[in-house]
Amino acid sequence: MLTTSILDPILSRFIREGSLDVTFADGKVTRYEGSKPGPHAGLRFVTKAAERGFFLNPGLAFGEAYMDGGVAPQGCTLYDLLHVLMLNAMYSSGHVGEALSAATRMVRRRWIQFNPESRSRRNVAHHYDLDERLYRLFLDRDWQYSCAYFRTGNETLNEAQDAKKHHIAAKLKLDRPGLSVLDIGCGWGGMALTLARDYGAVVTGITLSTEQLQAARARAAEAGLSDRVRFELLDYRQVCTRYDRIVSVGMFEHVGIGHYRTFFDKVRDVLADDGVALIHSIGRNDGPGTTNPWIAKYIFPGGYSPSLSETFAAIEHSGLWVTDCEVLRLHYARTISIWRERFAAHRADAAKIYDERFCRMFEFYLAGAELSFRVQGHMNFQLQLTRSIDAVPFTRDYMVDEERAALARIARP
Structure with a gap:
């Protein structure tokens, strides 16, 4: 329940456009709806580890969780799910994990792109x-x-x-x-x-x-x-x-x-x-x-x-x-x-x-x-x-x- 309680306010702030139905690993289902009309999708967290990854470093962990079966689109296609997530990622969401990850990448980007x-x-x-x-x-x-x-x-x-x-x-x-x-x-x-x-x-x-x-x-x-x-x-x-x-x-x-x-x-x-x-x-x-x-x-x-x-x-x-x-x-x-x-x-x-x-x-x-x-x-x-x-x-x-x-x-x- 701890991960769910942490993710709930984050997702509430994150979804600004369209809507997202989320089924958490403990079975709880919540709809997050933005103030602007837009696409709708459903997301199911299969494991608690996937929930933790979404909180700590979603830019990396979400894709890995999909590869490993830790998350899945629910009632929609993968494209539909990513559409909602990527559209809303363009807003300032206040997601602490992603903000810290992005800031670290910006500082390290010359090393990350060092291509001898x-x-x-x-x-x-x-x-x-x-x-x-x-x-x-x-x-x-x-x-x-x-x-x-x-x-x-x-x-x-x-x-x-x-x-x-x-x-x-x-x-x-x-x-x-x-x-x-x-x-x-x-x-x-x-x-x-x-x-x-x-x-x-x-x-x-x-x-x-x-x-x-x-x-x-x-x-x-x-x-x-x-x-x-x-x-x-x-x-x-x-x-x-x-x-x-x-x-x-x-x-x-x-x-x-x-x-x-x-x-x-x-x-x-x-x-x-x-x-x-x-x-x-x-x-x-x-x-x-x-x-x-x-x-x-x-x-x-x-x-x-x-x-x-x-x-x-x-x-x-x-x-x-x-x-x-x-x-x-x-x-x-x-x-x-x-x-x-x-x-x-x-x-x-x-x-x-x-x-x-x-x-x-x-x-x-x-x-x-x-x-x-x-x-x-x-x-x-x-x-x-x-x-x-x-x-x-x-x-x-x-x-x-x-x-x-x-x-x-x-x-x-």
């Missing part, structure tokens, strides 16, 4: 060296593990991921064949192969994932593009060659705030004098913050979604020009929603590859990630960078023209 080369490789391996069969279950045909681009909102996942690549290519101003391109954090090679096949670029993709490296090289050989695309296991800090263009999609989130200056200084140093770079990253619409501790432990160790203020401060010191900035607000929410649906449809296959606890971890990750874009201010940004003030035209009309022309070329039979 050896640590960066371990962090990347933790998530990206998972069995490739897992990613085949929910990603698109090109294995794009980053925000898609929905030009109308009605595209399929394949269409939206193709559109994302051509949207980025237009910003790279690939106005002649043979341009050299560096792809930092190349994933399974889809962007690099697209730039070589559809734009005549000569691409070098670098990654710290051995699994992705093998897959990317195999895909280049299968597509007959090995003479135009090569992939290397290399940290961005070790790049020495200069390139006409640089692209980086979904990698900046893994750099770490203490390394932003190093990252943008490296982009400046290896970009040609008249070159163009495009950085695509998850970001946050408020000020500097920290990474959720459950995400940091189980999904992306060393990862962080930066604010624009932190990012621009580092760019300013590098001497690079920000020649274009675009914020994509709900595109990633839509992308992850499709991933979540596809993962759920193939959940039994995922359990055969790993186990039930892994599946619970992954569905918790996907639901929470989607909601971070819907209710917690996360977004994506694309920054176009140059060394020279006149490396790109006066206006951004050329981007729109090139994107439409590229899509028209590809659509022809």
Whole structure:
């Protein structure tokens, strides 16, 4: 009863919007209702340990309790439950445990995000060296593990991921064949192969994932593009060659705030004098913050979604020009929603590859990630960078023209 009596006033203050029915481990049922209308969900604490964890460090313990069966949605889906919790977490709730945990993370965030080369490789391996069969279950045909681009909102996942690549290519101003391109954090090679096949670029993709490296090289050989695309296991800090263009999609989130200056200084140093770079990253619409501790432990160790203020401060010191900035607000929410649906449809296959606890971890990750874009201010940004003030035209009309022309070329039979 002690935990219940402690949690009751906390939950009463916590729920400001919508409502939450809570069944405690001792069987007591209480409804917590906010002053604003909103979504409704039900939560059941299966164990007293889960209740204690929710009191002491909910940001970490709640996800762990779900993985271990200590908490469960009741009369609703996991997504519904997280929707209520994450929506209300945006208010000042007076939760002592979470406030102390957040303050500690803020003080320690430079250490938590300290990503020298050896640590960066371990962090990347933790998530990206998972069995490739897992990613085949929910990603698109090109294995794009980053925000898609929905030009109308009605595209399929394949269409939206193709559109994302051509949207980025237009910003790279690939106005002649043979341009050299560096792809930092190349994933399974889809962007690099697209730039070589559809734009005549000569691409070098670098990654710290051995699994992705093998897959990317195999895909280049299968597509007959090995003479135009090569992939290397290399940290961005070790790049020495200069390139006409640089692209980086979904990698900046893994750099770490203490390394932003190093990252943008490296982009400046290896970009040609008249070159163009495009950085695509998850970001946050408020000020500097920290990474959720459950995400940091189980999904992306060393990862962080930066604010624009932190990012621009580092760019300013590098001497690079920000020649274009675009914020994509709900595109990633839509992308992850499709991933979540596809993962759920193939959940039994995922359990055969790993186990039930892994599946619970992954569905918790996907639901929470989607909601971070819907209710917690996360977004994506694309920054176009140059060394020279006149490396790109006066206006951004050329981007729109090139994107439409590229899509028209590809659509022809």
